[in-house]
Each structure stands twice: as C-alpha cells, then as structure tokens.
Amino acid sequence: MAYINDNYQKLPGSYLFSEIARRVAAFQSKNPSVKIIRLGIGDVTQPLPKVCIDAMKHAVDEMASAKTFRGYGPEQGYDFLRDKIAEYNYKRRGLNVEADEIFISDGSKCDCGNIQEIFGLNNKIAIADPVYPVYLDTNVMAGRTGDLKTDGHFEDVVYLPCTSDNDFSPSIPAEHVDLIYLCSPNNPTGTTLSKDALKKWVDYAKANDSIIFYDSAYAAYITEDGVPKSIYEIDGARDCAIEFRSFSKTAGFTGTRCGYVVIPRELTGVNKNGERVPLKNLWLRRQTTKFNGTAYIVQRGAEAIYSDEGQAQVKELISYYMDNAKIIREGLSEVGLQVYGGVNAPYIWLKTPNEMKSWDFFDKLLNEVNIVGTPGAGFGPCGEGYFRLTSFGNRENTVEAMKRIKSNLNI
Numbered sequence: 191m192a193y194i195n196d197n198y199q200k201l202p203g204s205y206l207f208s209e210i211a212r213r214v215a216a217f218q219s220k221n222p223s224v225k226i227i228r229l230g231i232g233d234v235t236q237p238l239p240k241v242c243i244d245a246m247k248h249a250v251d252e253m254a255s256a257k258t259f260r261g262y263g264p265e266q267g268y269d270f271l272r273d274k275i276a277e278y279n280y281k282r283r284g285l286n287v288e289a290d291e292i293f294i295s296d297g298s299k300c301d302c303g304n305i306q307e308i309f310g311l312n313n314k315i316a317i318a319d320p321v322y323p324v325y326l327d328t329n330v331m332a333g334r335t336g337d338l339k340t341d342g343h344f345e346d347v348v349y350l351p352c353t354s355d356n357d358f359s360p361s362i363p364a365e366h367v368d369l370i371y372l373c374s375p376n377n378p379t380g381t382t383l384s385k386d387a388l389k390k391w392v393d394y395a396k397a398n399d400s401i402i403f404y405d406s407a408y409a410a411y412i413t414e415d416g417v418p419k420s421i422y423e424i425d426g427a428r429d430c431a432i433e434f435r436s437f438s439k440t441a442g443f444t445g446t447r448c449g450y451v452v453i454p455r456e457l458t459g460v461n462k463n464g465e466r467v468p469l470k471n472l473w474l475r476r477q478t479t480k481f482n483g484t485a486y487i488v489q490r491g492a493e494a495i496y497s498d499e500g501q502a503q504v505k506e507l508i509s510y511y512m513d514n515a516k517i518i519r520e521g522l523s524e525v526g527l528q529v530y531g532g533v534n535a536p537y538i539w540l541k542t543p544n545e546m547k548s549w550d551f552f553d554k555l556l557n558e559v560n561i562v563g564t565p566g567a568g569f570g571p572c573g574e575g576y577f578r579l580t581s582f583g584n585r586e587n588t589v590e591a592m593k594r595i596k597s598n599l600n601i
C-alpha cells in the first residue's frame with residue numbers, strides 16, 4: 191500500500207479560478223453573442239522585449255555548434271547573469287548584494303514555494319491575509335500549518351490582516367513568529383510597504399531571530415519615488431531577509447521562465463544542537479540536488495535586459511501596463527468606487543459597493559457589463575468585500591471595459 195502525504199488533503203482545493211471559469215462559461219452559453227472582457231488575468235499579454243528575443247536566437251545558434259554548445263549548467267545559474275543582476279539591481283542602487291548570493295531559478299513561484307523546505311517543521315509562520323496562495327499552500331503541504339478551521343484559517347498559522355483599516359500594511363504580530371512572508375508591491379492588493387513599515391519588520395525579525403521572505407516580483411512596477419524596490423534598502427535586512435525576484439512580470443517571462451533568490455551570506459538558522467548554519471549553503475545543497483538549472487538560452491534572454499537598450503525596452507513594456515492601470519483607477523473612481531493599488535503595481539483592488547460580497551460583485555460585473563475580475567475573498571478571508579482587476583489586458587479592452595462601467599454599471 192502506498193500512503194499519501196495527508197497534508198495535501200488539508201488544502202481546500204483551487205476553487206477560485208475553476209469557479210470563475212464555471213460562472214463565465216454558464217453566462218456565455220446563455221448569452222452567446224456577448225463579448226466578455228477579462229480583467230481577472232494575472233498573466234502578462236504583451237510580447238517579449240526585442241533584446242531578449244535577439245539574445246535567445248543567438249543562444250540557440252550557439253547550441254548548433256560543438257564549440258559553443260552548452261550542456262548541464264551550474265545549478266545556481268551562470269555567472270554572466272548573476273553578475274549583471276548584482277550590478278544592475280543592487281550595486282547601481284547602492285545596495286550590497288554579491289553575485290554569489292544570487293541563485294537563478296526557473297521562476298519565483300518555485301523559489302517562494304521551495305524555500306520552506308530548508309527550514310524545520312517547528313517554525314511558526316506569519317502570512318498576510320489576503321495573500322498570494324503559494325506561501326500558505328506549500329506550508330500546508332509540508333505539514334507546518336495544522337488543520338483548516340471553519341473561518342477559513344489554518345490553526346497554526348499567524349495571519350496578518352491587510353485591509354483598508356491598516357492601509358493594507360500588515361501590523362507586527364503580538365506573538366513570536368519565526369518565518370514571515372511579505373510581498374511588496376503586493377498581489378493581490380496592488381499596494382506597497384513603505385520604508386518605515388519595512389524597517390519595523392526588519393527590526394522585529396532581528397529582535398526575534400526570525401527570517402523574512404520578501405517577494406518583490408513586481409519591483410519594476412514601482413513608479414513613485416521613495417517606495418523600496420528591495421528589502422536590502424533597509425538597514426539590517428541582510429541579517430534577516432531573503433529576497434525573491436522574477437523576470438516574469440518585469441520582462442514578460444511568464445512562459446519563458448526565469449527568476450532568482452538572494453540569500454545573504456550572513457543569514458543563518460539554528461540546528462538541533464543550537465549551532466548556527468548558513469542558509470545559503472542549505473539552499474545551494476537543495477538546488478544542486480533537486481534542480482538542474484534554468485536553460486542557458488533563457489538565461490541569455492534574461493541577461494539581455496541588463497543593457498541601456500534592454501532597460502529602455504522593459505520600461506516601455508511596463509509603462510504599457512501601468513497606463514492601463516491608470517485608466518482603470520480613474521474609470522472606477524469616476525463612478526464612485528473606492529480603489530487601492532494600481533500606482534506601483536499592475537493590480538487594482540477595489541472595495542465592493544454597498545458592502546457587497548466579493549462573489550456577488552463578480553456576478554454583478556459579469557451580468558451588467560460583461561467584465562470578469564477576481565473576487566477578493568478568493569485570496570483569503572480578509573479579501574471579502576474586495577475585488578481585483580488587473581492591467582495586463584490590452585489597451586483596447588481596458589478602455590472599452592471602463593466605458594461599459596461608466597455607462598452601464600448600476601451602483
């Protein structure tokens with residue numbers, strides 16, 4: 191007999207996107223001629239920057255000759271990419287991160303999900319509510335959360351509510367936690383953590399000997415000055431924080447796959463004998479055993495954004511989405527909806543009108559203006575009463591969606 195990992199059965203199931211698909215399909219079959227606009231997507235839609243395409247074509251040609259062919263690469267990534275990341279994203283911004291503290295991967299979802307493996311099951315974790323589901327679900331699978339309670343929370347997790355009451359900036363917990371997941375700019379709320387807020391978390395982590403997992407997948411979408419792009423902008427963060435970044439939203443790599451994690455050399459955890467062990471070494475051991483590196487061709491494509499031309503093309507790509515975000519923000523505000531986010535992130539988080547439930551607002555938007563978004567409640571109990579729209583659609587649909595909301599949404 192093969193016993194399963196029972197922790198998997200504690201997961202409530204990916205109800206959110208399948209339920210959205212079910213409701214949309216039911217509506218479309220009753221209204222076959224209606225053109226539905228999808229603003230629920232969390233995936234980019236515009237093509238890769240030309241610099242990336244050119245670099246990858248060149249890398250493919252290298253594979254055609256024995257002299258330049260590449261087989262297995264270093265599991266932690268090629269130096270050409272690690273060096274460029276260290277220079278462009280950290281050193282040029284006055285931050286101290288070395289190339290050998292950067293581990294290239296096939297994306298941030300995997301890194302955010304796998305990182306918990308190098309930590310013991312006895313750690314107490316803190317997670318925002320609402321949240322990107324990967325942080326929580328991977329801890330459930332590992333057996334670190336206890337069982338699901340009727341209020342939608344797991345019994346052993348410390349939840350950090352993020353609502354308009356605290357400007358979506360989670361408060362420091364009253365109790366001790368060991369591992370803390372923070373995401374800024376945030377998916378799903380589209381809001382960011384200020385330097386002051388981050389400083390409080392870094393101070394807490396240092397005082398409590400905790401580790402912060404800082405997901406900054408959307409750092410490139412920050413448009414306002416003074417909003418931290420990296421947690422290492424905060425003094426002391428090298429002693430307590432691991433940072434996750436990705437080329438997915440920055441350069442349209444969601445289908446191409448490349449991300450990285452930064453683990454400073456001074457970061458340690460404690461073993462059963464009370465001795466300090468560098469986390470960087472554990473992660474390298476994990477990756478060399480379980481991961482075979484990101485494709486050479488893809489790493490060359492990623493490297494290409496680190497040039498003047500590459501940076502300009504990435505900027506243009508992000509501006510396209512952020513102009514959409516502005517159109518959505520302004521459109522929703524004009525009809526009197528309360529909106530958050532969308533200034534430093536491609537997500538707009540809106541308060542549903544008249545205290546409507548998230549799913550009721552989903553149906554209303556679908557029925558009255560034929561627009562699909564994502565119910566906030568799907569990201570955690572504190573997302574109830576909120577709704578997420580994304581700026582990843584094309585311009586024409588985004589403009590048309592706001593036109594429909596202004597003329598036909600009945601609020």
Ligand SMILES: *Cc1c(COP(=O)(O)O)cnc(C)c1O
Binds near residue numbers: 296299405436
């Ligand atoms: C999209 C996203 C990522 C990046 O995922 P990849 O695996 O790199 O494509 C990470 N964190 C959040 C919150 C995201 O929304």
